[in-house]
Amino acid sequence: MNTMKNTIDGTWFRRYAPSASTRMRLLCLPHAGGSPSFYHSWGNAFGDDVEVLVARYPGRQERIAEPCIESMEEMADAVTAALLPLLDKPLALFGHSMGASLAYEVAVRLEREHGFGPSVLLVSCQRPPHGQRPRSAHLGGEESVLAEVRRLGGTDAALLEDPDIRELVMPALQADFAIVGRYAENGPRPAVPVRCPVIGYVGDRDPNVTVEEMHAWAGVAPKGFELKVLQGDHFYLVPQRDGLVADLTSRLH
Template sequence: MNTLKHTPGSDATWFRRYPPSAPVRMRLLCLPHAGGSASFYHSWGNALGDDVEVLATRYPGRQERIVEPCLETMEELADAVTAAVLPLLDKPLALFGHSMGASLAYEVAVRLERRHGFGPSLLVVSGQRPPHGQRPRTAHLDGAESVLAEVRKLGGTDAALLEDPDLQELVMPALLADFSVVGRYAEKGPRPALPVRCPVVGHVGDRDPNVTVADVAAWADVAPKGFELKVWEGDHFYLAPRRDELVADLASRLR
């Protein structure tokens, strides 16, 4: 059974912590996609090894933080997550992010290295272009229906749930904010390809409607310490049906 640990301070606000059964050897920081939440990683909680603590990131404006205002730029999110994880750097840290969360994982890794002198052990990105491969996205400028159309196109459990009008009303503020994060991150096109000082692994579904295998392969340009590409059968949310295999792959890399 997954168990949660809450400790005082900003890390308790920002992360659901899943303590392992043995003393913590390292931590995996998991960053959700646009419209996603910490619950997306609940089943990962105790599956990465008996000495790996999972930190599932809680974005403001949803679930336990529903009353808080959402953040609408990548810079705000990355600065806040970086500040929140600083007290937890007594152990090695790896990062995993899917879609918007992949860009956020990269930005947090860059901040940890360049502002705080801390080098993550591993950066794992999924279903997203690298910074220098970003393209302008405008769904956030066209209102709720445009955002919903994009969510339906990408698929996943979230898309099915959004057909419920009551639930749609509840989650739309967070969805709109996250799509603003994505759109504003790329509004001026490609961003600088700042290298990270750790190995990078890129994951992608072979039928992703928005991100190609070549797009994800370009993360190699920011990975002078080594890059590996993993292509999975599936769409943008390949990681739901392939959860067990993906978690096993991550666990083997964190050992």
Template sequence: MGDSVRTTVGSDRWFRRYGVFGEAARRRLVVLPHAGGSASFYHAWGGAFGEGTEVLVTRYPGRHDRLADPCVDSMDALADHVTAALLPSADVPVTLFGHSMGASLAYEVALRLQREHGVRPAALHVSSRKAPHRLTPRRLHEQGDEALVAELQRLGGTDTRLLDDPDLRELVLPAIRADFTVVGTYGPRDPAPVDCPVHAYVGDGDPSMSAHDMASWADVTPREFQLRVFPGGHFYLVDQHEALTRAIKEQLTAAG
């Protein structure tokens, strides 16, 4: 399968696709990146899940090859866009994985798929983000640029050296601020149930999240819930890439 990749026009402007394509796909894993993140962060995931699995990594507007597209600064609007773009690819079982902001987004997309379109996700995987009813949003988006940069540095996972260049900073900060607006204006919300298994992941040294926090995701599913703790901080998934993708692959293949 390798790490082949394609990006197409239309609804696929929202996704970068890795792995098998078209009729060869037996299942799809949809990845929702963190605030300030991009599809390229998950490039190594493209060939990690075995034959028959197509990986769709969400491409948020306002950055990289979608730099000219207007940023989206509302969780509901972002979830609506992603859900609409995903529907043509829901002809095979769809599993959602979201890290940090992406976990909340994955949950909202899962709700929309089942409530509005009768599509039950195969599973929801959430990483390093409190469940919707346990959120205590911080309003960093209302603060200055330096506060946003300091938060990115605190959490890790983003190359903040790019922000040292005034020209680059002018290009990338609007998308970062939009993402932090999404995060800061979302929740807490009632734990509306998703009709699928939920798998939660967290790093044991995360400065903002604990295993106890992640355990509350059990409240959003009447089905199976599993919690796994990895060594590392908020971006444990960098050093624990192989262990995390192996755990997700086991769940994907077990589901068929």
């Protein structure tokens, strides 16, 4: 029993403000190269009755000594297994960029293999499975990955100009880009529907995905799809944090 508790608290999820009054949980799944610190300001943003979890991917921060995962299937299987002790409350999934594909894959696994339906799937700045197309940044080595990070922008790009930080985070970054590239290496994937509403979010100047491409998430959302377009680029969620949190809060019921 103690081993399971350590798995929940210390390995796969950073947990913010769990309390006896927890009504539901929100799991945030970071982008390629991302970590729980990106969502630090979200920790207590949704009220005392919403517990925020952020996935800790292997190979970075507290898990830096662990080998990185390089396939979406392995990552989704691992996150799903780690979630099983936490299904005593309603669960919402939020994923940004790579994390959006991961959130979808976790939702499919929870429904298909465990009979548990998330309350809502919240996807940000990523094409749906059936809208995927091949991505090749991971095939060109470190410089190719760095060029893609710079193209997308965000705080990660600025940090990577520091050689010491770059050396520290490159293995995880390259592994994550391998996940993204391999997920789409054969183009579109099956549009397996989920049994919960799907809400999409995108910046109006995102260089990686268009508003039209985000609308295609409706193809896996028979329970309903809605798209929110916010001002900004691929990392609109930093300057638009307050508006995004307010909208997310309205979905957590």
